Amino acid sequence: MEEEFIQHHISQQFNKELVELRNQVLSMGGLVEEQLKNAIIALSTHNYQLARQVYSDDYKVNALEVRIDEESTRILAIRQPTARDLRLVMAVIKTIPDLERIGDQAESIAQMALQIQGEAESKYFVAIRHLGEHVQYMLHNALDAFARIDVEMALRVMDEDRKVDQECDSISRQLITYMIAEPRTIPIVLNILWSARALERVAAHSRNICEYLIYFVKGKDVRHISSVEQVEEEGRKSGD
């Protein structure tokens, strides 16, 4: 898919820089994906070593964020890109804070895993494990859409966000009934409730990444427009 970036530049060096920029974003994406996966396993299997691993990977994510940011700024200053190249750099600049915050949410979940300390009954974790898988899949597809410049996939990820919200609401209601029934479990169940919220935030960040990708490809800002309207518009266009 590199052709998408490189076919239209005379400067071979500039081509390399843009491909390298994209690859760095994908590396950062891979790191936060790993953090999220470890955090969810740590939560549902009480694996404290893995929870601590999520924390210790934080510096790698932060270092990559700063490096990508500096490289983007350098490209803007030196290459003075316009049109599609400029939109690519803008999309990268917007994507990396969302990736960094996904890493932060993974750390929150790892923190919850450490606080629960094996005291919780397994029934609390069934629903959140499923939510975790759903959100991981969404993040994976968002990064895949970015890697392949795949607008169709990005639109599908944006639609998943609503389902994750509904799933999270349903888990919250269930956990609240547990708390009312057994008040002594409140501190533990709250940690699971926070983790569900953190996963909901990861889904929202994944959605944002897809919006930036569509902006890059279409040159159009799709934030604050529902993805249904988006799909309808796509449909109208292909019917023209």
Added chain:
Amino acid sequence: MEEEFIQHHISQQFNKELVELRNQVLSMGGLVEEQLKNAIIALSTHNYQLARQVYSDDYKVNALEVRIDEESTRILAIRQPTARDLRLVMAVIKTIPDLERIGDQAESIAQMALQIQGEAESKYFVAIRHLGEHVQYMLHNALDAFARIDVEMALRVMDEDRKVDQECDSISRQLITYMIAEPRTIPIVLNILWSARALERVAAHSRNICEYLIYFVKGKDVRHISSVEQVEEEGRKSGD
């Protein structure tokens, strides 16, 4: 303080564009400040009309976000800024998503206000009202630091973030004891707990805005460095 932007440009038009860009960010900041103020009043006084007002102001914030984003991209393409001008545009591009998310948090708090529906005892709101004032003050100072290009003030705001986190932890512990003592209040108290978390997020976004400002002025990325280290470094420099 406009001199900070305009003194070094030959093109009067470019000067105007940068000043206008800054003013738009401040307008957006003013809007989300108003949303946050209304959301906190709505929560602690059960003012549902005000809660709905927070929602209806959302489109203004979103419209400004898209406009500022487009204007920033246009300036990058047409003016091809470098050095300090480029850092200014980068700081603006990074600041506006944080402002937009502060607006989102205000909406979450307004939603909690609508869900509580006057059922809650006033004791639940004492601590959160104080936290709300603290966070509003922090956001106000972050915007003020941006308006005046005041690095000292930005560093002070960054230090407040830690205090807000501590205050939020203490409120959480207090609310959990209420829930354990009176399980029937769990759904209501949870709404207040979510609101406290939303305020904590607003404080974190205010901190981010200050970090971008310091990057603009100093040309240095201060994310992932504690503000204490920052102050120490400032101290060392002025002692040189």
